[in-house]
Amino acid sequence: MxxxxxxxxxxxxxxxxxxxxxxxxxxxxxxxxxxxxxxxxxxxxxxxxxxxxxxxxxxxxGPPDRLNMVVGILRVVKSGHGFVIPEGGGDDVYIHAGAMNTALHSDKVVVRIEKMRRRSGVGRPGTPGGAEGSVIKVLERARSEIVGTANVGRSHVVVSPDDPRIARDVIVPLDQSLGAKDRQKVLVEVLSWGTPHSGPVGRISEVLGSPGDPGLDILTIIKHHGLPDRFPAEVEAAAEALPHAISEAEIARREDFRDRFVVTIDPVDARDFDDALSLRRLDAETWEL
Known part of the structure; x- marks a missing residue:
């Protein structure tokens, strides 16, 4: 069989x-x-x-629903409380901030239903009140790296996540901190998620920069969402193969403004310069902007 x-x-x-x-x-x-x-x-x-x-x-x-349990994705709101959206559909389950175990925003979790709550307006818009539960197991972590601010102490670094929905700081031993300085933005890899009473522990995998550094805001967004910050090798190779000089044939098909006086109006820390002004006299009474 x-x-x-x-x-x-x-x-x-x-x-x-x-x-x-x-x-x-x-x-x-x-x-x-x-x-x-x-x-x-x-x-x-x-x-x-x-x-x-x-x-x-x-x-x-046994199956979770027969054991008074729900499997779903945890969504944390600004207040620190959360709601688990069941995988199989149905009403959200309210999770008090103190009942999340080690779960963080967007983790896949198992929740035990503890009680039924009266409808009191608690919940996402359009979601009826009802079940309140506690997280008893994290099935899948939404992320293994977190962007945050380094707070350097004598024996360790405390990384405070930028995302307000992640309420737990990450503790990093000094020898795992890459020499990060106080208030710098860092990317920390979580090595242990801790317990409900002790925070997660990790290591700093990248120092992103200091407040005011050009491009730091864009870089933190890229790292937070796990987006690639480098082009594929084939794209880099294609870019390198482009000629450094513009051919006469290419110049002939374009409108040529190289004899004009043009001033960029982009800020000095811009990543691309694509806004500019040019002013020239057309006759005694007319100027072209």
């Missing part, structure tokens, strides 16, 4: 099992042979890692 699929296993727990079951109980119900049991256990672990099934006391497994 072939190994049951992931869908078979989930269907059994949702429709046939009357209570959370141990792996051997599930395997017996699905007709898993002894030589397939190792592969079956591996599939069960994968389902647990993805949040499709959850392991409770005594190593028993």
């Amino acid at each position: 072939p190994l049951p699929t992931r869908a078979d296993l989930i269907r059994h727990l949702e429709e046939q099992a009357s209570h959370p079951e141990k792996p051997k109980e599930i395997a017996r119900a699905l007709g898993v042979s002894p030589h397939e049991y190792h592969a079956f256990k591996e599939m069960l672990r994968e389902l647990e890692d993805s949040g499709e099934v959850y392991r409770v006391r005594k190593g028993r497994y």
Whole structure:
């Protein structure tokens, strides 16, 4: 008999099992042979890692919705509280700031429903009040690197995230700080997410610059969103292959203003100079701007 699929296993727990079951109980119900049991256990672990099934006391497994749990994406608001948007649809689950465990904004989490709240206007616009829960497990981190400001102390550096939705500072040992100076913008890689009572620990992977540095604002946005800050090698090669001088044929097809007096009006720290003014006299009473 072939190994049951992931869908078979989930269907059994949702429709046939009357209570959370141990792996051997599930395997017996699905007709898993002894030589397939190792592969079956591996599939069960994968389902647990993805949040499709959850392991409770005594190593028993069940579907999250049957265990009063919800799997979804955490969205943190400015107040520090959050809402988990369920993967399968339905109403958001309110999460108090003190019930987020180590989860951060946009993490995929498992939430246990703790109580039902009266409708009090708490929630995203258009979302009815209802369930309140607490994060019991983080399934997937939205990011491994965070942009923030370095606050240098005697024994360590505290990196305060720029994103106000990330409320936890990251602690960096001095020997992992790349010599970052106080108030500099840095990119910190999180090595340990800590516990609900102790903050995450990381290392500074890049010093982005000091306040007032040209282009720092753009660079921090690029790093925050994980955008590439370098062109692909083939693009760089194509740019290098371009001629440094404009050919006569190219000049002939353009309108040539090189004999005009032109002044750029871009600021000195601009990354491109594409705004300019030119003034010339056309006759005794007419000027062209």
